[in-house]
Amino acid sequence: MLNQLDDVFHALADPSRRAIVERLAEGEASVSELARPLPMSLPAVIQHLQVLEASGLVSSTKAGRVRTCRLDLDALDRAQSWFQARRADWNQRLDRLGEYLGGAQGTAANEHRAASTERQAPSRKH
Amino acid sequence: MLNQLDDVFHALADPSRRAIVERLAEGEASVSELARPLPMSLPAVIQHLQVLEASGLVSSTKAGRVRTCRLDLDALDRAQSWFQARRADWNQRLDRLGEYLGGAQGTAANEHRAASTERQAPSRKH
DNA sequence: TGATTAGTTAAGTGAGTGCTTAACCAATTG
DNA sequence: CAATTGGTTAAGCACTCACTTAACTAATCA
Structure with missing residues (x-):
């Protein structure tokens, strides 16, 4: 269960798979709907979907033959929070640096500090 | 220049490279400092650094022999904004769905809507 | 100066990726 | 029923990936 991050980032490193995720961010879709815009065979698309499912980004159910x-938005949020953690580290370092340089607000270090340190709200109450 | 996203996500899909980025989020480091905690040869680390530099996430300068x-925080932010765009799509769809279902606030669709749609502040003034 | 330290290049290897075509199954339609 | 539609499996192939060892350069140190 650990380092799904490997799988998530690997899944997103492929432009076809990102296109699928972008499509699914607008709503559910069948396999062939997802395949239609992609310049490759159906089996290739299914393989991409398997990668996305393995990563946890996408889930699916079969009804009849379709x-x-x-999209699993929570999985997406979990990946995003890695970026937020890096930015938090970065800002913390700048804060310490600014403090060390003896300044209150408005020091050179604090000038470069960016805003968004906050975590996003949980996407589900459940 | 387009689809650096491929390169960035591919770079981040490897745990050793993520470890390097995590280390650099806390401040600059030399090649051998970055290599020290990693269970692999120095050339392997250098290859990872080349991948990170090619992706734009990391830059470096040589002074003497070190x-x-x-870290290039802007590159990190650019990658993160892809996630934010997906969440924005998602929320927009939920909004439309909620509207379609005839509700104002408090509809089932709006219940699931998460907070963070806003873009982060630019990290640099320039 | 010669030894050490920091980093780099090159070549090779085994495992994994992203596709393909061919064959196939199972639900639905005429 | 047979034909079509939607999806799946299997095998194969060119390419890339994440390492390795060995050999090397250049800056600094004793």
């Missing part, structure tokens, strides 16, 4: 795919 | 590496 499989419906949907 | 190369100092640093």
Whole structure:
């Protein structure tokens, strides 16, 4: 269960898979709907979907002969929070640096500090 | 220049490279400082650094015989904004869905809407 | 000066990726 | 029923990846 981050980032490193995720961010879709805009065979798309499912970004259910795919927003948020953690580290270092340089507000270090340190709200109450 | 996203996500898909980025988020470091905690040969680390530099996440300069590496926070922010765009799509869809269902506030659709749609502040003034 | 330290280049290897085509199954339609 | 539609599996292939060892350069130190 640990380092799904490997799988998530690997999944997103492919432009076709990102296109699928972008499509699913606008709503559910069947396998062939997802395949239609992509310049490759159906089996290739299914393989991409398997990668996305393995990463946890996408889930799907089959009804009759059509499989419906949907995005797992929580998985997306979990990946995003890695970036936020890096930015938090960065800001913390700048804060310490600014303090060390003897300044209150308005020091050179604090000039470069960016705003968004806050975590996003949880996407589900459940 | 387009789809640096491929390169950035590919770079971050490797745990050793993420470890390097995490280290650099706390401040600059030399090649051997970055290599020390990693269970692999120095050339392997250098190859990872080349991947990170090619992605734009890391830059470096050489002074004497030591190369100092640093994180490019802007590149990190650019990658993060892809996630924010997906969440924005998602929320927009939920909004439309909620509207369609005839509700104002408090509809089932709006219940699931998460907070962070805003873009982060630019990290540099320039 | 010669030894050490910091980093780099080159070549090779085994495992994994992103596709393909061909064959196939199972639900739905005429 | 047979034909079509939606999806799946399997095998193969060119390419890339994450390492390795060995050999090397250049800056600094004793």
